[in-house]
Amino acid sequence: MKNRNLIIIMISLLTIISCENSYAEIRWEKNLATAIKKAKSKNLPIMIDIYTDWCSWCKELDKNTYSNEEVIETAKKMVSVKLNPENSEEGEEIARKYGVQGYPTILFINADGFVLENVGGYVEGEKFVPYMKNAIDKLGKINVILSSKEPSLEKLDLYMESGNETEATKIFNDLLGKKSIPDEAMPKYLLGFGLIRAQQSDYDGANSYFDRIIKEYPKSEEVYMAHYYKAVGMILSGDTDKPKKYLENLIKNSNIPNNIKTQYQTLLSYINED
Structure with missing residues (x-):
């Protein structure tokens, strides 16, 4: 009887330990x-x-x-x-x-x-x-944010961060039609759409956004990144000569800050190494 009780206790103890470990x-x-x-x-x-x-x-x-x-x-x-x-x-x-x-x-x-x-x-x-x-x-x-059915900049930011181009485009166009996007925020969203396209390996589509920033918002902070990612897209497309010349011209541009030129030079060095 004692042995039987001992076995029951041991089995119970093992069961408890097993349950604790499973959790x-x-x-x-x-x-x-x-x-x-x-x-x-x-x-x-x-x-x-x-x-x-x-x-x-x-x-x-x-x-x-x-x-x-x-x-x-x-x-x-x-x-x-x-x-x-x-x-x-x-x-x-x-x-x-x-x-x-x-x-x-x-x-x-x-x-x-x-x-x-x-x-x-x-x-x-x-x-x-x-x-x-x-x-x-x-x-x-x-x-x-999503509990509201109305389009908003917060909701736009949310969809863009998640790379949901379809929903982001709908909200962007809706807000644009209502003139609810501040002009100073436009380069940020154009850059975001460009990066979404680049992530999809649609470099032509991405460049259409980057080129728009370069043309329409040349004094924005985002213009430097637009140049950078445009060059990256050229490289990923399999080209080397075109992005090389593109970066060399940017580095010569006296209007571009030195810290930005450093980033361009790093990318240029990567091309030259290959």
Whole structure:
């Protein structure tokens, strides 16, 4: 009888330990569709860990960051999912949509795809928590902005930050028609649309926005970035001579600040190295 009771106690103890361990980790959903459905029903942010099997820092993230107690506790306030672009169509689509360039990349989005936070690379333990908390806070702000059906600059900024060109264009045109976009803010939005197009590898489309900034807003701060990204687009299109001459002419321009010329020279050096 004593032996039997001892066995029952041991089994109960193992069960308790097992349950505690099962909760002492982040619960990862099996796919993004399930994560989105759960996030939408509970109004929670989504944490997407974009990784690959060969990525050593991804393994360090699992080992040192996702095992951190505060990270685990904070993750209870969001829906988590892991995606591998190399063996998952969902992962491949997300990596392409959000322009993922390296691994690991941790995206925090809401159920409609708005980017709340973007972490590129390995972040250890408790240093990861502020990113998580910022995503949670930003979700609340987004909910307030989207609760209004009226177009606004805040809503425009939101859609542009998330790379949603379709919705951003609708709001932009609506606000433009109502003359609700300050003229000094125009270069910022044109640059934003250009970068969205560039991310889609539509360099001609991107340059149409950059050229408009250069032509219509030559005294704006954004004009320097428009020149820079126009040159980058030329390079990514496979050209070297054209962006080289373009940058050389910019560097000779006495109206361009020296700190900006330094950026142009760095890009020119990259071309010359190749």
